[in-house]
Amino acid sequence: MGFFTAARQGRKDDAELGTGVWRRAHDRFRRGLDRYHQILAGVGDDDVYNQLALLANDLGPLLERVRVICVTAQASSPSTGMDIPGALTPVHRALSRAGNSLATTAEAAAMARLDGERWGLASAGVENVRRRAELVEEDITEAERHLAAS
Numbered sequence: 001m002g003f004f005t006a007a008r009q010g011r012k013d014d015a016e017l018g019t020g021v022w023r024r025a026h027d028r029f030r031r032g033l034d035r036y037h038q039i040l041a042g043v044g045d046d047d048v049y050n051q052l053a054l055l056a057n058d059l060g061p062l063l064e065r066v067r068v069i070c071v072t073a074q075a076s077s078p079s080t081g082m083d084i085p086g087a088l089t090p091v092h093r094a095l096s097r098a099g100n101s102l103a104t105t106a107e108a109a110a111m112a113r114l115d116g117e118r119w120g121l122a123s124a125g126v127e128n129v130r131r132r133a134e135l136v137e138e139d140i141t142e143a144e145r146h147l148a149a150s
Contacts, residue, residue, distance in 0.1 A: 020079025022070040025095040029066045032102035033059060039109045051126045052109050055133050059102070062140055069095065069143050076150070090146040098139035105132040 017023040040056055043049040069091065077085030084092045112125025 016071045016074065017067075018074045018079055020074075020081050021084050021092055022074040022079055025092060025099065026066055026070040028099040029095070029102060030063055032099055032106060033063055036102065036106040036109060039106055039113060043113045045113075048112060048126060052112065052129060055105075055109075055126075055129055059105070059133055059136065062098075062137060065140050065144065066095065066098065069140070069147055072147060087150050088147070091143050091150065094139050094143035094146060098136050098143065101132060101136040101139050105129060105136055108132050 013023065013026075017026050036056060036059060040049065040052050043052060073079075073085075073088050073091055077088050079085060108125065108129040112129055115125045
């Protein structure tokens, strides 16, 4: 991404996501997704790579869902600081869990990669990544449900 493209995206993000808790929740999720893809790029075993890439294909579209949640939350309860708007505390909690779940998914992918390279035990590790990726989606679905209810 070029300098001007990044600057334009930053201004767009400021306008849509604000500079508070919703922006941080979105950016944290994006960084977790980036980390997963960085780990994926380092996988040498083709079988492990293919399985983890399929999971990456499932995780990628979740960023847009997180963005919609955060943009909607910012529009209804603007945030410019660290304070979570009271009515949307369950939404933020679910987004925080989604970010944590994505970070542990990336960590599990790194372990699956190492286990596959070292011991040939990739299938158990990939199944662990799959379970963690399912938790990420569940957390986002919960955030959407709380947002719709508020």
